[in-house]
Amino acid sequence: MTITVPRRLVQASGGPRYAVALAVDALGTGMLRPFLLLYGINVLGLSATTTGIAMTAGIVTGLGCTPALGRWLDRGARSDAVAAAMLVRVLGVALLLAAPGGSPGMFAAAALFLGIGNQAWPAAHAALVTTVSSGRTRDAALAAARSVRNAGMGVGALVATACLAGGTPALKALAAVTAAAYATAAVLAWSTHVTAAAPAGQAPAAPQAPAPSMNPLLLANVVLVFCLNVPEVALPLVLATQVHAAPAWSAGVFVINTVVVVGLQVAVTVRMSRFPRHITLMAAGMILTLSYLGFLLATPLGHGLAAPVITAVSVVCTLGEILYAGSATALVAATAPPHALGRALARLQLSTGLGLAISPAVMTALATHGPATLWGSLAVATLLAATAVGRSGSRPRPHRPAGQPSDPAEGPLPGEGRATGAYEGRPEVPRAGVPSR
Numbered sequence: 001m002t003i004t005v006p007r008r009l010v011q012a013s014g015g016p017r018y019a020v021a022l023a024v025d026a027l028g029t030g031m032l033r034p035f036l037l038l039y040g041i042n043v044l045g046l047s048a049t050t051t052g053i054a055m056t057a058g059i060v061t062g063l064g065c066t067p068a069l070g071r072w073l074d075r076g077a078r079s080d081a082v083a084a085a086m087l088v089r090v091l092g093v094a095l096l097l098a099a100p101g102g103s104p105g106m107f108a109a110a111a112l113f114l115g116i117g118n119q120a121w122p123a124a125h126a127a128l129v130t131t132v133s134s135g136r137t138r139d140a141a142l143a144a145a146r147s148v149r150n151a152g153m154g155v156g157a158l159v160a161t162a163c164l165a166g167g168t169p170a171l172k173a174l175a176a177v178t179a180a181a182y183a184t185a186a187v188l189a190w191s192t193h194v195t196a197a198a199p200a201g202q203a204p205a206a207p208q209a210p211a212p213s214m215n216p217l218l219l220a221n222v223v224l225v226f227c228l229n230v231p232e233v234a235l236p237l238v239l240a241t242q243v244h245a246a247p248a249w250s251a252g253v254f255v256i257n258t259v260v261v262v263g264l265q266v267a268v269t270v271r272m273s274r275f276p277r278h279i280t281l282m283a284a285g286m287i288l289t290l291s292y293l294g295f296l297l298a299t300p301l302g303h304g305l306a307a308p309v310i311t312a313v314s315v316v317c318t319l320g321e322i323l324y325a326g327s328a329t330a331l332v333a334a335t336a337p338p339h340a341l342g343r344a345l346a347r348l349q350l351s352t353g354l355g356l357a358i359s360p361a362v363m364t365a366l367a368t369h370g371p372a373t374l375w376g377s378l379a380v381a382t383l384l385a386a387t388a389v390g391r392s393g394s395r396p397r398p399h400r401p402a403g404q405p406s407d408p409a410e411g412p413l414p415g416e417g418r419a420t421g422a423y424e425g426r427p428e429v430p431r432a433g434v435p436s437r
Contacts, residue, residue, distance in 0.1 A: 028181030030156020058115030073342025089117035225355035269326035284323035285386025
């Protein structure tokens with residue numbers, strides 16, 4: 001029986017219930033992100049400084065929990081870990097609703113649990129997808145999940161924006177709906193009952209074996225991940241303070257970024273499956289570098305021309321973002337040994353979270369010194385990161401024991417086919433520990 005591409009991706013992503021869980025969770029996250037800061041200021045009456053510090057502390061603490069998550073994943077947790085990440089955020093939203101006015105402690109606790117859940121989810125999700133699929137099918141499944149997540153977050157953000165006009169009652173109602181969405185997603189994710197059994201012949205203590213060093217990739221990832229905050233932080237800042245463009249241009253850049261990612265993430269990831277993953281990641285860095293130089297050249301063009309040119313260049317930046325998002329996690333999942341997959345993904349999330357946490361401060365600080373400092377510094381740093389990825393990918397790969405399946409970063413596996421051949425309906429072989437669907 002021929003399996004259609006959408007059905008194949010749904011199965012490779014964890015099954016229909018898990019796909020619904022992803023969509024519901026993304027909708028809740030989209031509703032939460034735009035109003036969390038405003039909730040602390042407008043509903044609880046906290047200062048902007050106090051609110052911002054509490055949110056930053058939550059992100060940093062969440063990053064500190066990723067090593068423990070990695071060890072849990074290496075013991076076989078999959079759907080339980082994803083559900084736990086969602087339930088932690090339910091607790092965070094509940095604390096928001098219970099916090100009395102003028103209580104920074106309750107808001108800080110809420111931000112803490114939200115931060116833990118937000119940082120734990122990506123690694124847990126990637127581990128689950130890696131367990132139920134393999135090779136380039138897994139890469140496409142990770143890309144499809146990102147498209148679903150961006151779409152859900154976009155819809156959630158629109159709902160939140162519409163509710164902001166309703167004042168405090170609307171914000172509280174929005175928080176309650178967000179908690180319900182997280183709880184629903186957690187139940188759906190947990191109900192898939194996906195776990196990972198230890199590979200045949202592996203000793204019970206194997207999860208304690210050292211994980212491979214990925215320092216060049218992780219350091220490069222801290223810089224490359226800045227691209228995710230360019231449409232939300234750097235470009236609105238430049239358009240508002242250096243180009244003096246109308247706010248509609250910033251909104252347009254964000255909408256274009258979301259639509260392009262949702263529409264092209266899977267297609268581009270599948271198309272790039274003919275190339276080694278580290279080459280795709282290096283290409284992402286090169287394209288991002290070119291886009292940063294494009295922003296540098298566009299900024300001095302003046303109010304009438306600068307804004308539309310920057311908007312056009314942002315599409316190039318989004319293409320680099322798509323290549324980055326489609327290859328970074330896939331590269332780690334393909335190269336990490338089974339006994340250290342959880343810790344490898346946790347380390348990647350640690351570097352990703354660190355890059356996302358520091359990028360707003362770095363971008364705003366650089367922007368105060370002019371466009372040459374901002375875009376020139378980002379271009380040089382990104383080019384160096386891309387070069388480091390290319391060099392790390394060209395090193396000899398470690399020898400795998402005989403009989404151990406190969407899942408290399410150097411391109412399609414034998415028998416998987418190229419971009420078109422990986423989705424022709426060939427059945428997946430169920431992995432140990434994963435219920436056959």
